[in-house]
Amino acid sequence: MSLKNIFKIENKIKIVSLLGLSIIIFSCTEAIDLSVPTESPRLVIEASIGWEKGTLGNNQTIKLSLTTPYYDTAPNPVAGASVRVENITNGDIFIFEDQQDGRYTTSDFEPMINNTYNLEVIYNNETYTAEETLMPVPEIDRIEQSRELGSDPEELDLTIYFNDPANEVNFYYITFLEGEDLLPTREIMSDEFTNGNEMSLLYEEDEADAEDEILPGDMVDINLYGISEEYYDFLHRLIEQSDNAGDPFATVPTRLRGNYKNLENPDNYAFGYFRITEFVNEVYTFVE
Template identity: 30%
Template sequence: MKKYLYLAVIVLFGCIEPYDVSIEDGPQLLTIEGMVTNGSGPHIIKLSRSDTYGSVFEGLIRPVAGATVIIRDDLGGVTFLNEDNENRGSYLTSAAFSGEVGRSYTLQIQLLDGKVYTSLPEKLTAVPEIQELGFRVERVPVQGELNDDSAIQLVAAFQDPADENNFYYWRKGESVYVLETRPDLYHEPPPSRAPAPKDCCEVCFKSEQTSNSSIFIAQDDNFNGLTTRLPVAVILDDGLRFLNTFRVDLEQYSISQEAYRFLRLVKQQAELSGSVFDPPPANIRGNMISLDNPDEVVLGFFMAAGETSRRIYINESELDYKQPRAIIPDDCRVVENSQLDPPADWNP
């Protein structure tokens, strides 16, 4: 009887009917990224679509091509943007176009399906010049490692205008550095892997465009009308960038209060630590709206900003801590965006 009882239990609990879970597809939200400044063009507006969680396209940028994109100012002037044929979804002004301080700008978009979107007006305000751009080395201990991680933190000094509220945003421009490799250590590809030293070349100039690991913004509540120094960018030391001489351009923007609030929320979401005290993640509404359906959620923010920039050269001898040298056992010319000759404006 005990044997039959075990058999009955197995029959009852061994047959599990699969439960079909159907997850409703979420909306593919239109995302806008870009700004117009009083700096030289071209200025870029990027259009893309978000995707649903679990999609095979998750994590990929899905550009929105074939749209009509214009920038309109408060005097009635209209500027049409042209789509970049090599980077679909990117729309560019002419190189001659630049915004004017005091003017307000509106972004208007019409998609191929006829849907129309517009931004709220953004006023372009003047930005103070960067008086000085310095740097310091930041070290971060790594558990279980002998060497600390490190990065270069850029620090900008500027005079904040008095008697007005100002909001700032910083981005890194293009960087160029002296790349040193080891072509004498080159080996033939598999299956041979035999040593095959190359005669050239050990030193190149590499260009790169890297974004900040965090969003750097500020408002002048605590330094209104004063000269201040603020951390404005971080450049990670990867064992290659600071072997010789490194150059980077820093861009400083004066943005609207609404743009500052948007970037602050994005920064908060990006820096969630995963603890129980974190606020719940949410879609952050920007200043873009659909004229066909005001309830449609549109992601991103169109900005108009005053722009200034400053360049800094950093020599390896000025650093009190560096990462161990990374070895590239090949001709430096094979590294992407590298060339033998320095840029025409290279002047350390």
């Protein structure tokens, strides 16, 4: 075979190879349509009535919206609903006024410890109800920082301390929000084995987030809530599913049901949880 013919064969091989490579590259950039399950919009009720210790607690807001498709990030607020909260213990009723943007507000709410409240939302001729009891919360007794109690002895951490009331069952929800973080660190506690004693909770940065080290001058916003046993159980399931996200060996998450009931159509329940809590707030600044 002549040298000229050899060059022709090699050139043909190169052309075929380049053509095959271009087909592969083109195939990799082809759009793939994923089928995402959809369902009819469902009502979402954000009814977290919080009474900060030492304040009147009369200004409260409840938000209503509808669920949206997975790829739709625009909010879908609900207007035109009827929203009211009744103190079942003494019969007082508080009407939440429609602000036409998904918010329903009142300025005359009266929180009362150990009283039971019923939320009623009427939307599209269906009535949603939920019931909760306003539980008390102790003061945060003190906050201490260290470099010794956390998993990394070189990193700053802090511990909050509070005294649990004796001779009663108590449940607590604690959030820590540091700096520019979008979501708080959430913890729950019960006094099942510590009734009547001093309770403590450690806060430190997630080991997996090495870039978000706590430094002197950083601030963390701390909220301690007194909550019902029912809300404690709901949060336990919620936090457990959140912490297991991405774990291939974790239990498959299930759809969490809050405490809302639809009186006319039980299958068309609302998302969310009606909670009513007393809480204390502290802002702590880390020092050297």
